[in-house]
Amino acid sequence: MTEAEINSLKESGKGKDTYNQPDFYNIDDLLSDEHKMVRDSVRSYVKRELSPIIEECAQQNYFPSHIVKQLGEVGCFGPQIPAEYGGGGLDYISYGLAMQELERCDSGIRSTASVQGSLVMYPIHKFGSEEQKRKFLPKLGSGEMLGCFGLTEPDHGSNPNGMTTHFTEDGDSIILNGAKMWISNAPEADVAIVWAKNPDGIVQGVIVERGMEGFTTPTTHGKWSLRASITGELVFDNVRIPKSNILPKVTGLKGPLTCLNSARYGISWGALGAAMDCYESARKYASERHQFGRPIGGFQLQQKKLAEMLTEITKAQLVCWRLGNLMNNGKATPAQISMAKRNNVEIAMNIAREARQMHGGMGITGEYPIMRHMMNLESVVTYEGTHDIHLLILGMEITGENAFT
Amino acid sequence: MKILVCISVVPDTTTKITFTDNDTQFNKTGVQFIINPYDELSLTRALEITEANGGSVTVITVGEADTEPVIRKALAMGAGDAIRIDAQPKDGMYVAAQIAEQAKIGGYDFILTGRESIDYNGGQVQGLIAEMLNWPLINVVMKLDAEGNTIKATRDIDGGRESLSVDLPVVISAQKDLCEPRIPNMRGIMMARSKPLNVVVASDKNDYTSIASYELPPAKSGVKMIDAENAEELIDILHNTEKLF
Ligand SMILES: Cc1cc2nc3c(=O)[nH]c(=O)nc-3n(C[C@H](O)[C@H](O)[C@H](O)COP(=O)(O)OP(=O)(O)OC[C@H]3O[C@@H](n4cnc5c(N)ncnc54)[C@H](O)[C@@H]3O)c2cc1C
Numbered sequence: 001m002t003e004a005e006i007n008s009l010k011e012s013g014k015g016k017d018t019y020n021q022p023d024f025y026n027i028d029d030l031l032s033d034e035h036k037m038v039r040d041s042v043r044s045y046v047k048r049e050l051s052p053i054i055e056e057c058a059q060q061n062y063f064p065s066h067i068v069k070q071l072g073e074v075g076c077f078g079p080q081i082p083a084e085y086g087g088g089g090l091d092y093i094s095y096g097l098a099m100q101e102l103e104r105c106d107s108g109i110r111s112t113a114s115v116q117g118s119l120v121m122y123p124i125h126k127f128g129s130e131e132q133k134r135k136f137l138p139k140l141g142s143g144e145m146l147g148c149f150g151l152t153e154p155d156h157g158s159n160p161n162g163m164t165t166h167f168t169e170d171g172d173s174i175i176l177n178g179a180k181m182w183i184s185n186a187p188e189a190d191v192a193i194v195w196a197k198n199p200d201g202i203v204q205g206v207i208v209e210r211g212m213e214g215f216t217t218p219t220t221h222g223k224w225s226l227r228a229s230i231t232g233e234l235v236f237d238n239v240r241i242p243k244s245n246i247l248p249k250v251t252g253l254k255g256p257l258t259c260l261n262s263a264r265y266g267i268s269w270g271a272l273g274a275a276m277d278c279y280e281s282a283r284k285y286a287s288e289r290h291q292f293g294r295p296i297g298g299f300q301l302q303q304k305k306l307a308e309m310l311t312e313i314t315k316a317q318l319v320c321w322r323l324g325n326l327m328n329n330g331k332a333t334p335a336q337i338s339m340a341k342r343n344n345v346e347i348a349m350n351i352a353r354e355a356r357q358m359h360g361g362m363g364i365t366g367e368y369p370i371m372r373h374m375m376n377l378e379s380v381v382t383y384e385g386t387h388d389i390h391l392l393i394l395g396m397e398i399t400g401e402n403a404f405t
Numbered sequence: 406m407k408i409l410v411c412i413s414v415v416p417d418t419t420t421k422i423t424f425t426d427n428d429t430q431f432n433k434t435g436v437q438f439i440i441n442p443y444d445e446l447s448l449t450r451a452l453e454i455t456e457a458n459g460g461s462v463t464v465i466t467v468g469e470a471d472t473e474p475v476i477r478k479a480l481a482m483g484a485g486d487a488i489r490i491d492a493q494p495k496d497g498m499y500v501a502a503q504i505a506e507q508a509k510i511g512g513y514d515f516i517l518t519g520r521e522s523i524d525y526n527g528g529q530v531q532g533l534i535a536e537m538l539n540w541p542l543i544n545v546v547m548k549l550d551a552e553g554n555t556i557k558a559t560r561d562i563d564g565g566r567e568s569l570s571v572d573l574p575v576v577i578s579a580q581k582d583l584c585e586p587r588i589p590n591m592r593g594i595m596m597a598r599s600k601p602l603n604v605v606v607a608s609d610k611n612d613y614t615s616i617a618s619y620e621l622p623p624a625k626s627g628v629k630m631i632d633a634e635n636a637e638e639l640i641d642i643l644h645n646t647e648k649l650f
């Protein structure tokens with residue numbers, strides 16, 4: 001899309017997005033003024049810059065790369081990372097609310113921010129050297145640089161431990177070989193956090209930079225989901241990387257899994273955002289659309305749908321809020337995060353499907369956001385641990401039995 | 406350049422307005438308060454001007470403690486500090502007198518306001534402050550620049566535009582189109598926590614008016630849809646029922 005097209009969409013879409021979140025249990029009373037300010041800021045930004053263009057971006061399978069800088073300016077990259085390293089210096093509820101507002105617009109936009117904040121900035125901040133932090137974090141925080149996270153491989157998705165991407169040592173360098181697949185942001189990324197096995201077969205994190213010889217990032221085509229986000233591969237063909245690019249403070253799968261915890265936490269808020277957007281659209285449509293001489297919202301079947309949607313949204317809001325407090329106190333367990341991610345994505349998918357039916361034929365068009373959310377959520381239920389995998393994590397937590405292998 | 410930006414705290418534009426006490430009090434229950442949108446413009450432009458030319462931006466509000474979350478937002482947008490004059494903003498005269506007094510104490514040389522607050526739409530405060538300080542006022546400005554101590558402002562006039570130039574000190578009120586209001590970012594929100602918000606005791610000033618009662622506009626009657634083929638029915642209604650011709 002050209003700048004002129006984007007500007008004309010922004011002009012014609014001005015003021016049309018009137019979204020406000022449902023809050024049946026006055027959960028806002030549990031938020032601080034600062035939390036609400038965070039939410040308002042991201043929402044205002046979304047309404048001004050993203051809502052007018054998102055549908056067209058998704059229709060055209062276009063990643064609006066101009067928004068990377070904007071997301072940085074608003075502070076959507078790592079709001080929970082300390083300010084001295086380019087983050088926002090806020091808490092986990094603020095981070096969750098920011099992800100919720102972005103995904104209320106589109107899961108693809110939220111994905112870009114989740115990856116940058118939780119999967120790129122977070123590991124550099126948590127496991128990186130002081131030098132790595134100073135070099136990369138401020139630029140990632142401001143959106144001057146875009147990052148991606150390479151864990152999944154063509155033959156190893158749910159089982160990352162089986163990864164074959166590996167490196168050998170050569171003096172002050174390492175030589176990296178292998179390939180990663182399904183990597184969000186990859187084709188436009190300036191840096192990649194790549195998880196690979198060292199000569200002893202132990203997983204380590206490596207910062208791979210655009211321009212290193214033998215490193216390419218082909219785009220994945222033909223997606224029906226997250227069409228406003230860009231996905232690709234990371235291919236390493238004897239890439240020589242200075243040893244100083246290895247993340248020094250973590251070894252083993254714990255590294256990537258810790259990052260995923262932070263991102264999954266954000267997704268549990270994000271998916272709820274998508275759910276609330278579908279609900280709000282359905283609620284409005286039900287009062288505007290007349291059949292048989294009355295608004296369809298007057299029929300019991302439609303009321304049942306809306307009542308059940310609002311019930312699930314309210315439960316999920318409480319789960320997010322509680323989990324956010326556990327995160328703030330450093331007490332959230334991976335299994336608790338799995339439950340929230342799994343539940344909230346599932347209810348979002350169900351709500352999207354019900355909301356789509358409530359919109360009748362209109363529901364399949366881009367006039368309404370429903371079908372886009374519905375298709376996006378198919379990725380969200382798969383990445384960052386599939387629905388099944390989170391069930392197994394919970395199963396193991398409950399019974400102590402490992403049902404993975 | 407020491408800029409003082411006057412912030413009025415007003416109900417969100419989507420608020421459903423109701424009254425209590427025999428229609429003499431505005432019912433604040435459940436109402437979301439925001440920075441007056443015109444003040445958001447003047448604050449944004451003040452920040453842009455000081456970022457380019459140096460100087461400081463202080464925001465000032467006449468209001469009670471419940472206005473503080475909104476004042477924090479002004480700090481999150483980028484104002485360096487805030488003054489809250491602890492009083493109910495009674496009428497334009499009262500508010501202007503309070504602000505003029507603080508403006509003298511603080512030694513500001515540039516005061517920005519909105520063209521009016523969107524709740525009571527008085528549009529008096531800027532003129533009264535200018536008069537009390539004996540400064541010039543440029544009212545309802547939609548373009549504003551500063552070069553050294555000289556302020557250049559453009560305003561809409563009937564059928565055209567007027568460009569003015571004035572030396573500090575001056576009072577200027579903002580109109581829409583002045584700029585795009587700034588959205589506070591995460592870092593600004595975090596930094597606003599520790600910025601000074603000074604509460605000062607209101608001095609004894611007169612308010613000259615009091616509200617006798619409020620009245621809502623009559624409820625809009627519903628829309629009656631008439632079939633495109635039925636032009637005669639429409640004419641009949643306009644002629645016989647509404648008696649428009
Ligand atoms: C749009 C998109 C963006 C992505 N972005 C990234 C990214 O940025 N970085 C990254 O590293 N990855 C990314 N991924 C990859 C994603 O994390 C993986 O797709 C996911 O982990 C699943 O892996 P897989 O696709 O190989 O499926 P598989 O692991 O092959 O799973 C196939 C099916 O088998 C089930 N299954 C697997 N193991 C078990 C078991 N033990 N018991 C029961 N059922 C099982 C799964 O639940 C699933 O239903 C992205 C994916 C998508 C679609």
